[in-house]
Amino acid sequence: MSRAGKKSLEECLERVVPSERVQRDVPMREHTSFRIGGPVDYLVTVKSRSELVAVLGCCRRVGVPYLILGRGTNLLVRDGGFRGVAVRLDGAFLDLEWEGRRVEAGAAVSLADLARECGRRGLSGLEFAVGIPGSVGGAVVMNAGAYDRSVSDVLESAEVLRPSGRGEGPTGGPAGGEVARISAAGLGFGYRRSCVQDEGWVVLSARFELVPGDPVAIRALEEEFTRRRRERQPLxxxxxxxxxxxxxxxxxxxxxxxxxxxxxxxxxxxxxxxxxxxxxxxxxxxxxxxxxxxxxxxxxxxxxxxxxxxxxxxxxxxxx
Ligand SMILES: Cc1cc2nc3c(=O)[nH]c(=O)nc-3n(C[C@H](O)[C@H](O)[C@H](O)COP(=O)(O)OP(=O)(O)OC[C@H]3O[C@@H](n4cnc5c(N)ncnc54)[C@H](O)[C@@H]3O)c2cc1C
CATH class of the missing domain: 3.90.78.10 (UDP-N-acetylenolpyruvoylglucosamine reductase, C-terminal domain)
Structure with a gap:
């Protein structure tokens, strides 16, 4: 990135997020489960939707690529790092809203923690996810799964941020964005894929629809899955x-x-x-x-x- 580009990006970021949440030259090995990866130019933590929209707006205005970082458990970052902005979701993106058999989980929520909490509440469907170390957002993007089940089996819909304008990708177009709720059928799920990234969307939250179950039986299944992972995976x-x-x-x-x-x-x-x-x-x-x-x-x-x-x-x- 040119010096002028850096300056205008920094000036823009300064206006939209507190300076302590803008870190420079951060080694990505500190943010990936592989413990590998060169530096990202900027790591910006956003705590609300409006901050996210504003930060992505800065990136687009200056023409800088961005990466939405989940828990970094499916990422290999090359040794030269990433020339652009890694955006980490926090704050309101950790919210959970329960309503009967449904839960709306913010994109930054740990999928495994969510699965365990569903079990405690006697809600079945996410047991397969207890050992998947990613975030809810990353799990939707990847259609994460195990033991013949995947996120698409239990997801009702997701709220996504779509870049504003006419289909501009992450690096072009005006600031802003539009929030849309997309049904699971509209998320283009396949084996370990969705259309989220092809479309340049950001997952904001995901609504899961579960079925009532016996907490003891759910716990037993979760323990069985955890045991199998410990036995078979180099954790x-x-x-x-x-x-x-x-x-x-x-x-x-x-x-x-x-x-x-x-x-x-x-x-x-x-x-x-x-x-x-x-x-x-x-x-x-x-x-x-x-x-x-x-x-x-x-x-x-x-x-x-x-x-x-x-x-x-x-x-x-x-x-x-
Ligand atoms: C020990 C271990 C076991 C694993 N077991 C499984 C398994 O059983 N099944 C399985 O499917 N996976 C498994 N994984 C892989 C990984 O946990 C999943 O793919 C997980 O869904 C990735 O989530 P994340 O938050 O870490 O995403 P990241 O790795 O941070 O990101 C993955 C991709 O999603 C994008 N992304 C992340 N969040 C968002 C968002 N909110 N909006 C838009 N884009 C976003 C990123 O830009 C990136 O392109 C395992 C990984 C490890 C280390």
């Missing part, structure tokens, strides 16, 4: 969960194992010994290590089985 090491989507008719893990790649290492990035679908950071892994490991896995699996593995994790930023 003691930084990772971004499963790196690849499940290819139709196959399991990514099995293909990787059959290609003899368990434990394969590039630098400090390793194909987990415990769950071959995960790449773990053994300490000082760089994004370059992870990307090279991904390339080698894709090549070896393709050569052995003819299947193209597609990353599930979002890869952003620039090389160093």
């Amino acid at each position: 003691d090491l930084p990772s971004a969960g499963s790196v690849f989507k499940r290819p139709p008719g196959h399991y990514a893990g099995r293909l990787i194992e059959e290609a003899g790649l368990k434990g394969l290492r590039v630098g400090d990035a390793q194909v987990s010994e415990k769950h071959v679908g995960f790449i773990v950071n053994l300490g000082r892994a760089t994004a370059r290590d992870v990307l090279e490991l991904i390339r080698r896995i894709q090549q070896a699996v393709f050569e052995r089985s003819g299947v193209v593995l597609e990353p599930e994790i979002k890869i952003i930023g620039e090389d160093s």
Whole structure:
């Protein structure tokens, strides 16, 4: 970003959020579960919808890309970092509103905490999510799921912010935005995908519709899912969960194992010994290590089985 660009962005941000919530040159490794990633130019924390609209307006006015940061559990940020603004949701985005079998959860709420609270209230449907470490917003974007269930099975609708103007992307167009409630059917859900990012929307909140259940039975199922994860996943090491989507008719893990790649290492990035679908950071892994490991896995699996593995994790930023 040019010096003039930085100056006008900073002047704009200063007008719309308190200065202590605008951080400069923040290493993304501090904000991702992989513990990898170079610096983002600005990390801005917004606590209300109006602040969010205003901050995105600043970005668009100055022509600076932005990234909505959830809990960073599905993100690989390259070593050169991200030239733009990472926006973190807080404050009002942590609100929960309960109404009978429904709950409206702010985008920054922890999906796993929400799932557990539903269980305590005798509401069933989100048990699968107790071990998914992301936010509600990230879970809607990714249509997060496990054990043959996913967010789209329990989501009734989501409120999204649409960039104002005529379909401008995140980096163009005038300031402002329009809030719309979109039904689950309108969110373009598929396997680990939604249309939220294609449309350039920001998830503000999500309304889940659950069914009454026995809190004891719900708790038992949650404990079973948690036990399975502890047994099968390398939860003691930084990772971004499963790196690849499940290819139709196959399991990514099995293909990787059959290609003899368990434990394969590039630098400090390793194909987990415990769950071959995960790449773990053994300490000082760089994004370059992870990307090279991904390339080698894709090549070896393709050569052995003819299947193209597609990353599930979002890869952003620039090389160093
Ligand atoms: C140990 C471990 C286990 C995991 N297990 C599972 C699993 O079982 N199933 C599964 O599906 N995933 C799993 N994941 C991956 C991850 O937790 C999910 O994909 C989760 O939904 C990502 O949420 P997040 O808030 O961390 O999103 P982030 O990683 O912060 O962001 C992901 C993408 O969503 C965008 N985004 C985030 N919030 C918003 C918003 N409010 N509006 C618009 N865009 C937004 C970001 O810009 C980014 O492109 C696992 C990860 C780990 C580390």
